[in-house]
Amino acid sequence: MKPVGIFYGSTYGMTEKVAGQIKEAFGKSAEVDVYNLKNSTLEDMKKYDNLIFGTSAWGIGEMQDDWERFIDQFENFDFTGKKVALFGLGDQKEYPESFVDGLGTLYCRLPDKSVIVGEWPVEGYDYYFSLADIDGRFVGLVIDEHNQKNLTPQRIKKWVDQIKKEFN
Numbered sequence: 001m002k003p004v005g006i007f008y009g010s011t012y013g014m015t016e017k018v019a020g021q022i023k024e025a026f027g028k029s030a031e032v033d034v035y036n037l038k039n040s041t042l043e044d045m046k047k048y049d050n051l052i053f054g055t056s057a058w059g060i061g062e063m064q065d066d067w068e069r070f071i072d073q074f075e076n077f078d079f080t081g082k083k084v085a086l087f088g089l090g091d092q093k094e095y096p097e098s099f100v101d102g103l104g105t106l107y108c109r110l111p112d113k114s115v116i117v118g119e120w121p122v123e124g125y126d127y128y129f130s131l132a133d134i135d136g137r138f139v140g141l142v143i144d145e146h147n148q149k150n151l152t153p154q155r156i157k158k159w160v161d162q163i164k165k166e167f168n
């Protein structure tokens with residue numbers, strides 16, 4: 001597998017923590033670099049053929065703030081030959097009508113959907129509506145550290161095993 005670049009936006013550090021856990025799940029033999037969007041550029045992303053993007057959910061369908069700086073630039077970003085896997089954090093108990101909407105918005109705003117891998121089953125979560133649920137599948141890994149923290153390690157492990165097969 002080619003090197004992996006994980007890029008995340010995180011306000012209170014929850015997405016940051018999960019990004020670190022995802023890196024660990026790849027194991028020592030894989031080359032995986034983790035970037036906080038706050039301190040990174042599009043040039044950093046260009047280096048990787050395997051990308052993982054992470055965001056939490058805010059406001060009305062909003063991604064974590066740091067994504068705003070990047071997302072408009074994606075129109076000029078060449079995704080040819082790349083694979084992109086997404087993960088999102090949210091709180092299904094407090095926000096059941098907009099659960100992990102940041103993840104859904106990130107997916108919607110990516111110009112080339114054909115490069116996206118790592119979709120995830122909706123079973124095991126309890127919510128009314130989510131922008132990240134498209135035709136009964138989540139567009140990426142969904143993590144709820146508020147209500148299902150105990151499930152996080154096994155979810156990450158299963159998802160990483162899956163995307164290892166889907167990545168370049």
Ligand SMILES: Cc1cc2nc3c(=O)[nH]c(=O)nc-3n(C[C@H](O)[C@H](O)[C@H](O)COP(=O)(O)O)c2cc1C
Nearest residue numbers: 010011012013014015056057090091095098099100
């Ligand atoms: C003001 C506010 C709005 C939020 N809106 C949503 C939401 O619409 N949907 C959701 O699933 N979670 C929502 N959350 C929960 C966050 O996405 C969640 O706490 C996440 O783990 C934060 O991750 P971070 O610290 O990496 O930014 C909201 C939290 C706050 C404080």
